[in-house]
Every structure is written in structure tokens, then in C-alpha cells.
Amino acid sequence: MTTPKGSLLVQDARTRKRNAAEARFKTYGKLAIGVGLLALVILISSILGNGTSAFRQTEIAMNVTLPEAKLDKSGTRDMEVMKKVTTLTYGPILAQGLADTLAAEGIVVEGLTAKDIDAMISREASAQLRDRVLADPSLVGATVAITVLASGRIDGYYKGRVSMESAVLDSNVTPAQLRLADALKDKGLLVTKFNWDFLTAPDASDQRPEAAGLGVAILGSAYMMLVVLVLALPIGVASSIYLEEFAPKNRWTDLIEVNISNLAAVPSIVFGILGLAIFINFAGLRASAPIVGGLVLTLMTLPTIIISTRAALKSVPPSIRDAALGVGASKMQAVFHHVLPLAAPGILTGTIIGLAQALGETAPLLLIGMVAFVREYPAPYTAADGLFGEPSTALPVQVYNWTQRADPAFFERASGAIIVLLIFLLIMNAVAIILRRRFERRW
Amino acid sequence: MSPFMMLLLVAVLAILGYLTARNRALSMVGGDSRKLASLPGFYGQNAAFAALIPAFAVFLVGGLLTRLSTQFEGLGAWSTLITSFPGLVPLLAVLAAAVCVTLAFTRSNPSYRARVASEKWIMGLLIAAASIAILTTVAIVASMLFESVNFFRQYRAADFLFGTTWAPDFRGNSSLGLLPLLWGTLYISVVALLFAVPVGLFAAIYLSEYAGPKLRAVAKPMIEVLAGIPTIVYGLFALVTVGPLVRDWLAQPLGLGTSGSSVFTAGLVMGVMLIPFVSSLSDDIISAVPQAMRDGSLALGATRSETIRQVVIPAALPGIVGAVLLAASRAIGETMIVVLGAGAAAARLNEGLVEMINPFEAMTTVTVKIVSQLTGDTDFAAPETLVAFALGLTLFTITLCLNVLALYIVRKYREQYE
Numbered sequence: 001m002t003t004p005k006g007s008l009l010v011q012d013a014r015t016r017k018r019n020a021a022e023a024r025f026k027t028y029g030k031l032a033i034g035v036g037l038l039a040l041v042i043l044i045s046s047i048l049g050n051g052t053s054a055f056r057q058t059e060i061a062m063n064v065t066l067p068e069a070k071l072d073k074s075g076t077r078d079m080e081v082m083k084k085v086t087t088l089t090y091g092p093i094l095a096q097g098l099a100d101t102l103a104a105e106g107i108v109v110e111g112l113t114a115k116d117i118d119a120m121i122s123r124e125a126s127a128q129l130r131d132r133v134l135a136d137p138s139l140v141g142a143t144v145a146i147t148v149l150a151s152g153r154i155d156g157y158y159k160g161r162v163s164m165e166s167a168v169l170d171s172n173v174t175p176a177q178l179r180l181a182d183a184l185k186d187k188g189l190l191v192t193k194f195n196w197d198f199l200t201a202p203d204a205s206d207q208r209p210e211a212a213g214l215g216v217a218i219l220g221s222a223y224m225m226l227v228v229l230v231l232a233l234p235i236g237v238a239s240s241i242y243l244e245e246f247a248p249k250n251r252w253t254d255l256i257e258v259n260i261s262n263l264a265a266v267p268s269i270v271f272g273i274l275g276l277a278i279f280i281n282f283a284g285l286r287a288s289a290p291i292v293g294g295l296v297l298t299l300m301t302l303p304t305i306i307i308s309t310r311a312a313l314k315s316v317p318p319s320i321r322d323a324a325l326g327v328g329a330s331k332m333q334a335v336f337h338h339v340l341p342l343a344a345p346g347i348l349t350g351t352i353i354g355l356a357q358a359l360g361e362t363a364p365l366l367l368i369g370m371v372a373f374v375r376e377y378p379a380p381y382t383a384a385d386g387l388f389g390e391p392s393t394a395l396p397v398q399v400y401n402w403t404q405r406a407d408p409a410f411f412e413r414a415s416g417a418i419i420v421l422l423i424f425l426l427i428m429n430a431v432a433i434i435l436r437r438r439f440e441r442r443w
Numbered sequence: 444m445s446p447f448m449m450l451l452l453v454a455v456l457a458i459l460g461y462l463t464a465r466n467r468a469l470s471m472v473g474g475d476s477r478k479l480a481s482l483p484g485f486y487g488q489n490a491a492f493a494a495l496i497p498a499f500a501v502f503l504v505g506g507l508l509t510r511l512s513t514q515f516e517g518l519g520a521w522s523t524l525i526t527s528f529p530g531l532v533p534l535l536a537v538l539a540a541a542v543c544v545t546l547a548f549t550r551s552n553p554s555y556r557a558r559v560a561s562e563k564w565i566m567g568l569l570i571a572a573a574s575i576a577i578l579t580t581v582a583i584v585a586s587m588l589f590e591s592v593n594f595f596r597q598y599r600a601a602d603f604l605f606g607t608t609w610a611p612d613f614r615g616n617s618s619l620g621l622l623p624l625l626w627g628t629l630y631i632s633v634v635a636l637l638f639a640v641p642v643g644l645f646a647a648i649y650l651s652e653y654a655g656p657k658l659r660a661v662a663k664p665m666i667e668v669l670a671g672i673p674t675i676v677y678g679l680f681a682l683v684t685v686g687p688l689v690r691d692w693l694a695q696p697l698g699l700g701t702s703g704s705s706v707f708t709a710g711l712v713m714g715v716m717l718i719p720f721v722s723s724l725s726d727d728i729i730s731a732v733p734q735a736m737r738d739g740s741l742a743l744g745a746t747r748s749e750t751i752r753q754v755v756i757p758a759a760l761p762g763i764v765g766a767v768l769l770a771a772s773r774a775i776g777e778t779m780i781v782v783l784g785a786g787a788a789a790a791r792l793n794e795g796l797v798e799m800i801n802p803f804e805a806m807t808t809v810t811v812k813i814v815s816q817l818t819g820d821t822d823f824a825a826p827e828t829l830v831a832f833a834l835g836l837t838l839f840t841i842t843l844c845l846n847v848l849a850l851y852i853v854r855k856y857r858e859q860y861e
Contacts, residue, residue, distance in 0.1 A: 277832070396673055
């Protein structure tokens with residue numbers, strides 16, 4: 001009689017091996033999920049870590065004397081004369097203001113020239129002061145207390161981007177300036193505040209990252225979403241109704257079906273080429289206009305909306321249609337009066353998800369010129385450019401734009417812009433989920 | 444006539460048509476709507492549609508003709524007509540509206556089936572909306588073909604398709620070979636898939652075969668969040684975080700490169716983006732394998748992993764292959780990650796194997812070059828700009844083939860268990 005190789009209590013070599021393989025396999029699975037989740041966590045925390053500081057901004061408070069001799073030569077507060085005074089005149093006034101404030105507070109730092117002190121103020125500040133004076137001419141001749149943006153490097157010092165060691169090597173900032181900034185901070189003249197301008201101001205040029213904001217980009221994205229909503233929702237719903245409720249099975253409808261499923265998988269940049277060739281070169285619409293971006297994103301979003309709308313229509317049970325037809329409704333009435341309202345929550349959810357996709361899309365917008373530098377807020381309608389025809393940028397494109405700039409301060413801005421983008425996406429997806437939970441009916 | 448004026452007139456015609464057609468039908472039966480073939484509103488609705496839809500159609504066709512006539516010689520007659528009567532198209536549209544409204548009005552009698560007629564208008568709108576999908580595809584292909592033909596008139600097709608150097612020069616005499624770009628694209632996609640397919644597949648297997656409902660309810664949506672994040676976010680992540688990390692911890696210690704942007708960076712980040720794509724598609728497919736097959740295998744004494752490897756995966760294989768192909772098509776068409784993570788220098792195919800396959804070298808792709816050739820100041824007569832359309836056509840063709848193949852495989856497989 002042969003002795004058994006093992007029992008339930010004593011595993012033989014082969015069983016051990018098989019069990020080990022089982023355990024290994026299971027570990028691979030856990031590892032894979034771990035890798036996925038880890039990637040998500042690292043991605044989010046890296047963006048948050050780089051970007052949250054964009055929402056705070058360092059400002060310097062000072063008393064500025066506004067000399068009438070320089071700002072209003074006529075002495076009559078005549079707007080036309082005052083408008084001729086450029087920001088070049090305001091620059092030295094600000095520098096003098098800061099120097100006076102330092103003297104009044106008794107702050108002395110070794111090794112600082114007047115030019116160094118001036119360089120601590122953002123180049124944007126003179127424009128802000130000019131706007132303020134033009135808005136309120138009575139300020140001329142008085143000494144006013146103002147707060148102005150600190151330059152990007154000083155701002156970076158309080159966000160960990162610039163240190164005493166890096167300042168030695170940096171041609172744009174000296175350690176003495178940083179010591180002066182610290183001295184100002186001790187006196188309470190230099191404060192770091194929540195940065196509303198980041199959300200409302202337009203983009204700024206390469207030399208003044210501290211003034212760059214998302215105002216134009218958010219407005220441009222909003223216009224585009226409006227165009228997408230107004231065009232894609234009705235067209236998507238109409239074509240879904242046709243395909244789901246009325247279409248006969250023939251070559252033509254088959255062709256449409258194949259087309260829709262293919263369009264859903266076409267790379268987004270191809271839609272950009274389409275927009276450039278058809279809407280700009282052929283139809284003659286203006287480059288970087290939100291209407292063009294909206295049209296391109298509409299074509300891109302349509303398949304998503306059609307697919308989800310068809311699923312929503314399909315989930316309405318046929319008994320509803322039969323009942324409507326039974327009391328004498330036409331097929332069209334059955335669909336529009338009964339099926340469509342019942343499918344509405346599903347359609348809305350799909351539309352919101354499609355819009356969220358469109359909001360984050362970048363590549364096609366690069367090709368239609370939305371990457372241009374735009375400082376003017378686009379008007380919704382102008383006689384020359386029509387509806388949504390003025391140049392604009394969009395949120396994701398602004399991110400790309402900022403990554404192409406030389407100053408590292410723009411990377412912070414780009415990450416901050418992504419946080420804004422992600423918050424919008426989060427809100428849209430949350431609304432979609434709530435809609436689904438609240439209104440979805442199971443038949 | 445200005446388009447705005449047209450809009451106003453057509454709107455007035457539609458409202459007038461609604462009221463008069465409805466009232467005419469009603470007055471013909473002395474106000475007793477039971478004697479009408481349709482409800483009175485349908486007579487009005489029919490007339491209103493008769494004003495709006497033909498006017499809109501005429502306006503669209505007219506506008507299209509005007510645009511076409513500026514580009515093609517054959518439509519010169521229309522072009523001269525339009526220049527002598529600038530407001531012709533809106534005028535025609537209003538005329539069309541007026542004619543159709545009058546027709547609808549005269550037809551409005553008690554025996555006229557206005558509901559059927561007005562529903563025909565709606566049906567026309569629905570069909571037009573559904574045809575936009577086809578129009579889009581036609582427009583995509585046409586726009587790229589048209590400009591590609593222009594490109595190939597100036598640049599030999601063989602040099603484009605088989606050229607091994609990419610060196611555009613706006614002063615002329617550039618080498619616009621496709622192969623370096625195609626190599627970069629495929630290389631990055633392969634790196635991305637090497638990362639995404641094992642991770643995505645194992646995640647899908649674990650979630651569908653091992654995980655309890657609690658873990659599933661948490662982990663599945665969390666992984667799918669990765670799919671909802673815009674690609675620009677991944678691009679910035681590659682540029683700011685992954686790129687420097689890969690350079691400082693992998694490339695420089697190994698002495699393989701000093702560039703922050705590289706094939707490995709772009710591939711890795713793209714792989715992360717593709718994880719949810721692979722995992723959720725594979726999850727659906729694995730869940731579709733009938734439970735009876737698993738039960739049979741387990742009953743014979745196989746462990747769960749043996750069942751998965753020898754029964755579930757082979758049964759789901761065609762579907763998984765389809766999912767991988769779809770992911771590959773995504774990877775090839777991806778733009779923002781490679782624009783920010785892979786660099787702008789084309790692969791150097793002529794300088795030896797090491798240069799060609801070093802994953803820590805910056806390498807550019809088809810999509811990156813489409814972006815760089817079409818942004819900034821562009822001259823649509825120069826081959827350096829037009830090449831972008833040929834690249835786009837190449838990209839479209841490759842992804843289309845992959846998609847069609849994937850859909851074919853997935854569909855064919857689905858039928859097996861139904």
C-alpha cells in the first residue's frame with residue numbers, strides 16, 4: 001500500500017506550490033489596484049501642492065504722494081490731459097512712495113539701491129495706480145495709502161520658491177531685497193492675502209507673473225460651454241430620438257450608427273484640424289473666437305450626448321409608448337409627451353458629463369488659435385465679430401500657455417488654474433451624480 | 444437685406460402663419476374644433492414650421508454656396524450674382540418662408556391632416572440632426588484630404604511616407620519624413636501600454652473576481668476618476684513632477700540622458716491615464732463570462748487563480764484584445780501629455796540603435812508636430828504647414844483602423860454567450 005503524499009492537514013509540495021501561486025496572483029491584483037489609487041493620490045497631491053499657493057498673493061502697503069505737477073499738468077482735472085500721462089510716469093511715483101514709507105517707518109537695510117527698492121514692486125502696480133487715479137481724480141495732490149502687488153520673486157520668497165541661497169544666483173532678486181521684505185513684513189506693511197485677482201484678472205505678460213489671472217479664460221470657457229449646451233443638447237437629443245424611436249433598419253441608419261461610434265473614438269486633435277480647415281479657413285470665422293471653439297467642442301461632445309441619450313430613451317419601458325399610442329397619440333406625440341420627459345434625467349446627466357469632457361479639452365483649441373495672448377475681456381456680442389466672436393482663451397489652454405513661459409512663477413499659476421478647472425469638473429460631475437441618484441427611475 | 448432683418452421677418456411670418464392658419468381652419472367650421480381633422484394648434488404649428496424650416500434651409504445652402512464660390516472657379520456665376528446683390532441669400536430665405544407659409548395657409552381646411560403634416564416637418568429636423576454625424580465625418584476627411592493633396596503637390600509622397608529625417612525649415616528645403624514621428628508615437632504608446640495593460644487588467648481581475656462589494660464600491664469609482672481628469676492635467680503632471688523625478692533618479696544615475704522630457708515620462712503618465720480605460724472595459728468583459736464556466740472549473744478542483752488564468756481569461760481574450768486596441772488608439776491620438784512630456788525633438792533614426800531606443804531621450808510624436816506646425820504664424824501655402832494635414836490624415840487612418848478592428852472583435856465576441 002502506498003502512503004498518501006499528504007492530507008488535508010499536511011499539504012504536499014504540489015498543493016503548496018499551487019496555493020503559493022494563488023496567493024501571488026491575488027497580490028498582483030491588490031498591487032495593481034494599489035498602483036492605480038497611488039497614481040491618483042500622487043497626481044492630485046502634486047497639483048494641489050504646486051497650485052494652492054497661486055491663491056495667495058503678497059502685497060506691499062505704502063503711502064504715496066501723488067504730485068499734481070506730474071499727473072495733471074492742466075491743474076483742472078481734465079480727463080483728456082490726465083489720460084495722456086502713461087504708466088511710465090506712475091512708476092517713479094510708486095518708487096518714491098515706497099522709499100518715503102521706508103524712511104517714515106525707519107527701516108534701513110544695507111546694500112540696497114533705489115533701483116532695487118523699486119524692483120520689489122510689481123510692474124503691474126503703476127497701471128493699477130493709474131487706473132485708480134483716473135477713476136477718482138480728486139486723489140491727485142493728496143497722499144494716499146495703497147497696497148500694491150509685490151514682484152514675482154518677492155512673492156515667491158513667501159511661497160518657498162525663492163530662498164536667500166537662490167537669490168544670490170538670481171539676477172532678478174538680491175538677498176538684500178529679501179531682507180527688506182522681511183523687515184516690511186515685521187512692520188506689517190507686507191502681507192499675503194487671498195488672491196481674488198487670480199480668478200478675475202486677465203493674463204499678464206512674461207515679466208509680471210504676479211498679475212496673471214484667469215478672468216478671460218474662465219469667461220471664454222463659459223462662452224464655449226454655452227455654445228456647446230445650446231447646440232449639442234438639441235442636436236444630440238434630436239438625432240438620438242430619430243435613431244432610437246423612428247429609424248428604419250437600413251443602410252443609411254447603419255451608416256449613421258457606425259459614424260457615431262467612430263466619432264466617439266476619433267482623437268480630439270483631429271477635431272481641431274477640422275475646426276481650423278472648415279470654420280476658420282473655409283467659413284471665415286475669426287481665429288481664437290469662442291464661437292469656433294464652441295462649434296468644435298460641440299462636434300466632439302455630440303457622440304457622448306447621443307450615446308447617453310439613447311441609453312436613457314432605451315430604458316423607458318415600451319408599455320409607456322403603447323399606452324400613449326393606445327389612447328390615440330401619434331408616435332411623435334408619444335415620444336415628445338411621454339418618453340422624453342421620463343428620459344430627461346438620464347439625458348441631462350449625459351449632457352453634463354459631455355460638457356465636463358468638453359471643458360477639459362485642450363488639443364483642438366490649440367489649433368484654432370485660442371492659445372493667443374488675450375488681455376481684453378471678450379464681449380458676448382459685437383457688430384464686427386458677431387456672437388461670441390471676439391478673441392478669447394479657455395481654462396485648459398491658459399494652463400498650457402503658462403507652462404510655455406520662462407518664469408517658474410507661471411508653473412504655480414498653471415497648477416492653480418488646474419485646481420480651478422478641477423473644481424468646476426467636480427461640481428459638474430457631482431451635479432450629474434445627484435441628478436442620477438435623485439431622479440433615476442428603475443422600471 | 445441683413446441676416447438680422449431676415450430673422451425678424453421670418454419670425455413675424457411664422458407667428459402670422461400660426462395665427463392665420465389656425466383661425467382659418469377654425470372659422471371654416473364655425474369655431475367647432477371637433478369638426479377638424481386635427482386639433483387647431485396643429486394647423487398653426489404646420490404653418491409656423493413651413494415658415495421657419497425652408498427659410499433656414501435656404502439660408503444655410505445659400506451661405507454655403509457663397510463660401511464655396513470664393514474658393515472654386517466653377518461657381519463664378521453665383522459669385523458675381525452675390526456681389527451685385529449682397530442681400531440676395533436672406534431675401535431668398537424670406538421669399539421661401541413666405542411661399543411655404545402661403546401654401547400651408549391655403550391648405551388649412553377642415554379635412555387637411557395638419558398633425559401628420561406638422562410631424563413630417565419635425566421628422567425632417569430629426570433626420571437632419573442625425574445626419575450631422577455623417578456630415579462631421581465627411582468634413583473631417585474632406586478637410587484633411589483637400590489640404591493633403593495640396594501638400595503632396597509640393598512634396599513627394601514617397602519622401603513623406605518613407606523619409607527618415609524630420610527637419611522642417613520655413614525658408615524651404617525641409618525634410619518632412621513621417622517615420623521618425625511614427626516611431627516616437629509608437630514607442631511612447633508601447634511604453635504606455637506596457638504599464639497600463641498589466642495594471643489595468645490585474646485591477647479588473649481583482650475587482651471582478653476577488654474584491655468584496657465594499658472594496659469594489661470604493662476602488663472602482665476611484666480608479667475611474669482617473670479617466671475623468673483632463674489630459675492637460677496629466678501633461679502638467681508629467682512636466683512638473685514626473686519629468687524631473689525620472690531625470691534625477693533614473694536617467695542621470697544611469698547616464699542615459701539629461702532631458703526632463705522623455706519617452707519614459709510621457710509613456711508612464713499616459714499609462715496612468717489609460718489604466719481606467721483598460722480596467723473598466725476588461726471588467727465589463729470579464730463580468731460577461733458566464734458563471735457556469737467558473738463553477739465548472741472550480742468544481743474540478745482548480746484554484747481561483749487557475750480558473751481565471753485557464754478559463755476566464757481565454758474566454759474573455761478577444762474582448763480584452765479589443766480593449767487593448769482601443770487603449771492603443773487612445774494612446775496614439777493623445778496630444779497634451781506628449782506635448783508637455785515627450786519633447787519636441789524628432790527621433791534620430793540614422794544615428795544608431797542606441798539613440799533610437801533610448802527611453803530617456805526626448806522624442807516627438809505625430810500629434811505634437813500637428814500642434815507645432817499649426818500654431819503660431821502659419822502660411823497655408825507652405826509645405827511645412829500643410830504637412831500637418833497629411834500627419835492628421837495619417838493619424839486619423841491609424842486610429843480609425845484600430846477602432847474598427849477593436850469594435851469588430853468586441854462585437855463578435857459578445858455574440859458568443861448570447
